[in-house]
Amino acid sequence: MARSRSDFLPLLPRRNARLDSFLKRNTERALYERIRTYEPCVVVSDVINKVYMYAVLSDERVYLTEFPPRALTAAVSLERVRDIELVNDLPDFLSSKDRERCQHIRITYIPERPAEKQHDWLQREKGEGLPPVAPPSRRASHCPIRIHDLKGYPADSWWEKEELQPVMKTSRSSSCPDPETLGLPRIPLPHPPSPPSSPPEENLKTAESRQVTQRIGAVLTRLLRRDRADFGEEREAELHLYVVSQTSTLYLHLQSCWNSFVIKSTRLLDPVYRRRSTPSSDSISAERTAHLFAQLSSELLQDGITVENRYLLLQELRTAAHRNVTLRRLFWRVRRYDKENRQSENTWKCGQKSRFLSIYFCSQSGEAFVFLVQTLEECLHGCQSFSRFHTTDQLLLSTLIIQTFAIMFRETEVEVSRSSLLFANRGALISRLLLAFVCDPDGEKQSRGSASDSELQDLVSEYLDAACSLLFELLLLGYQTSRCFPGENFMSVSWILGVLQPHPHLLPFIRHQAQLLVLVLSDQTGSVLSPAESVLLFQRCRLLLACLQYNNQLAQHLQLNFREEFRFAVTPSSAEQKLQPRYPICKPTVRLIQRIVTLIQRS
Template identity: 65%
Template sequence: MARTGSGTLLSRRNIKLDSFLKRNTERAVYERIRAYEPCVVISETVNKAYMHVVLSDERVYLTEYPPRTLTAAVDFRRVRDIELVNDLPDFLSGKDRERCQHIRVVYVTHKPAAKGRDWLRRDGAGGPPPAAPSSRRTSHCPSIARTLEGHPAERNRTEWRKEEVHISKPARSASCPNPETLGLLRVPHPPGQPPSTAPSLYDPASSPSSPPSPSEQSLKTLERGQVPRRIGSVLSRLLRRDCATSGEEREAELHLYAVSQTSRLYLHLQSSWNSFIIRSTLLLDPLYRRKCSASSDSSPGKRRPAISWERTAHLFAQLSSELLQDGIGVESLYLLLQELRTGAHRSVPLRRLFWRSSEVCVFLVRTLEESLHGCQSLSGVYTADQLLLSTLIVQTLAVMFRETEVEVARLSLLSAKKGALASRMLLALTCDPRLQTQNRGSQTDSELQALLSDYLDAACSLLSELLLLGHETSRCLSADSLLSVGWILRVLQPHPDTLPFVGHQAQQVVLVLSDPRESVLSPAQSVLLFQRCRLLLACLQYNSQLAQHLRSRFREEFRYFVKPSCAEEKLTSRYPISSATLRLVEHILTLMLHG
């Protein structure tokens, strides 16, 4: 699993717990578990119990110490805030009291149904399946688009979209006989649609971004504390009793006390929550959901055997060899990258394989360098092919970062040789947002500007993923450590395009929040605003030069045009990402105006 291995940013593996989880959960659930850690748990139904917290990409589970049952405690779709509390818990003493990390998870409870639905039900109560942004514009480059139909790579891997994952396991371990206390929740499905199996690598029925038709193609872990432990049956009864209590929907809190100086639980919670609210917000887009549910080769309710890790590895190796072959044309490269990106959207194992195979990542960074900067520096202008290919590369890299923060190979690759590859990636994605063309005002210039805007949006998303890694490093080590936020911004600072690039992102925040024509932002616009705000906040907090540039250039625009009340109007409460974005806007305003 992704939690295995050692490293300053990663959790240690607990062989006994890992074996329990593997025996008692379906593979589709097991593969989505990102981290686990022992800590003291306090909630409305659990009082100072020393338990294991198991974290997946959709919810928080609890299990006894040692493990006997696995219970879903909180779904990320109901979380409103995750924060560190600076206190000294009175039930701990000595060093445990001093080094404890107190994490408070604020969430909204279920409003019970008339007959009292069970909180531990198995009906897919989680959030939406993984999702990722899709291209907004069609191709303006016929030289690439015309070769998309009938490409050999797509035909050879048709099983990637035909395979479906069956998650109902026929047998359970004797150590966990009660099926209702297992967190074996089905992979959730969008509202109004029938339940489906877990997403495969290349299945249009479950894909967040199915490949377009030929006419739509475009280049585009913990030392054990002295705390009493609760037995599994007591935990199960307590949690079940909470379900029977009726009442209005309200906020509740889950308190987690990690008594280890090396705890990474808070970081994993924040990362998992951020990833969840992004993909669940994107799924609210009607067009996005239609693409997710489109299926031409599978009938409703039909299930096929799960695609194995071995088969996934074989398909990835096949795709990698085609990507890395000498003399590959730009059209074939674009098609193969489309297939890689689409498969990565659906498969966490594929993303893990990507980081374990360093050649593909290095190849993408080198190709981005050559495509976006090599040719442009010679001619002084961007071309449609450059922008389309560069956008796809950056989108693919951004997807590979999602839900892989506990993958040892990712950290090893990015930190090797003093962060050489990470530095190259940062410098390669930064570009001048001011379009340099030879025929200003022409229709071609307008099309190129649209493609450049698409690239700048994708670059912000990738930089946001890198900054998330930086925040983890900054908290685990120091603000100046390799791969920290401060280090990332120091790498970018000398780049001649960094100031205009960051300025462009700030200007877009102002435009989006001050445009009276936009009453409510779309899901994709909301996600992009969230990512841009994270970038601006990092610049204001961790780099004095970038902070000074932002204040001198945009202080007045933020003072007069960016209002929390206006932002609240544009960010509908239906979007899971809205409350987090509003907090970012308020923080940015404080630093921008009073910093």
């Protein structure tokens, strides 16, 4: 039975007209559009004691504002967060009724310190500039015909040149006078006065004095840095949010944002990924983005398109989605042509071809999603095994579809159209997707593709990595749904694994993921993982933890086949050796491995 729109409301943020108006006036459009949710709650921190406020969550920070809103203050950067957890307690400052339905969220983080020059204090008057910015990469030349030769093609497009960068407003309205209203400190750096001019005969003496002063300043800098290290620069602080509602989704959105942030910030440490994902300084409006997406999707969905052209268009779509969250939202949204849209259509006609207008306004929610699911099913032939692949082209196209799906799920959980599509008919589309991309990792031994055995093995490994990342995104959806619909067991983590359980290749697929985890962490060469490899390790850990927690068959399979490996090779210490401590994803991954080891050792 299909669900109505009201059934999805628990997954979506509650709207407050007054707070919405305040946020629109006091933030840039790019930041406002990236606000995930907000909730009224009682706030407790080092500087706030039991104050009723709004917690506002964006993709990068937790903000606080008064009730009613007057000033928006950045409270915690997700970059500094170490843990987000629900505390099972009964706050004594709440009434007995509110205690029972309160969600106590504890955010543990490292407080931010004032910006500090990396060089000597006295050097700032010299006006040293920033290093030059590398020029953007040019669009690659035209591609050959075969899709196999298109692998790695840099599908840059108009999206790269026209993306909008989020920038905070420099001016504030009278209703929001000071970002430090709530008492969060802002410590200004001292500005030494300009030295008076000296006569020529004193130049030598002044130069000698300046050298001595610089040496003293350098010594002081080293002493202060050592002092901070000795007395614990990584001091942890806590922000407590008491949400008096059993149906609040704030905790879910916090966890989702934090997951997305640590993944994205870790990947951005890779220069190649950063170059492909970072938008340029040129801006593009939401309307222009919608028009360009309509043009691209119409070409992708047209009849008679060749496999090679479809691959190129999907590459362009994936690249654009990396840079543009608006495009990811458009991928799910509903737009129907009716009389109310004629005003918008007339606005669009400024020099544009009318056929693209009809495509945009007549498109229905999920058309591209349904098309890609069907294409994936056709490529995998019912996902029997990789032996059904007739060419490596189909494998490459399937990998690209899986990667595109994973990107489109990212940071779009508040989209009504996405929930409507995925929840329709008891998750029929999600079921089709799950059964389509899970496959037999050993089937490539019988494949008959156009590539050599080693090359084909690399392509299969890339596909399986992409499948792991997509299943990770779907499990995040399951975690959210589990809390919003606890009594129905609908599209929860257990439901997702239950859909997969009859699949003939589920056990080999999960066994392959566990084997890769053991292989990576048992490697004694001393090499550390790259940012992309570290993210994949994190996603693989979340997948295996879900199997151990929510499916008895998979848990028993892992315990039976990997108990000894996880006792000696897969340990938190081995993970710390393979992960760079500076990666934001390092500590969350180590904690996941600790939980996996504990569960897999149970008899």
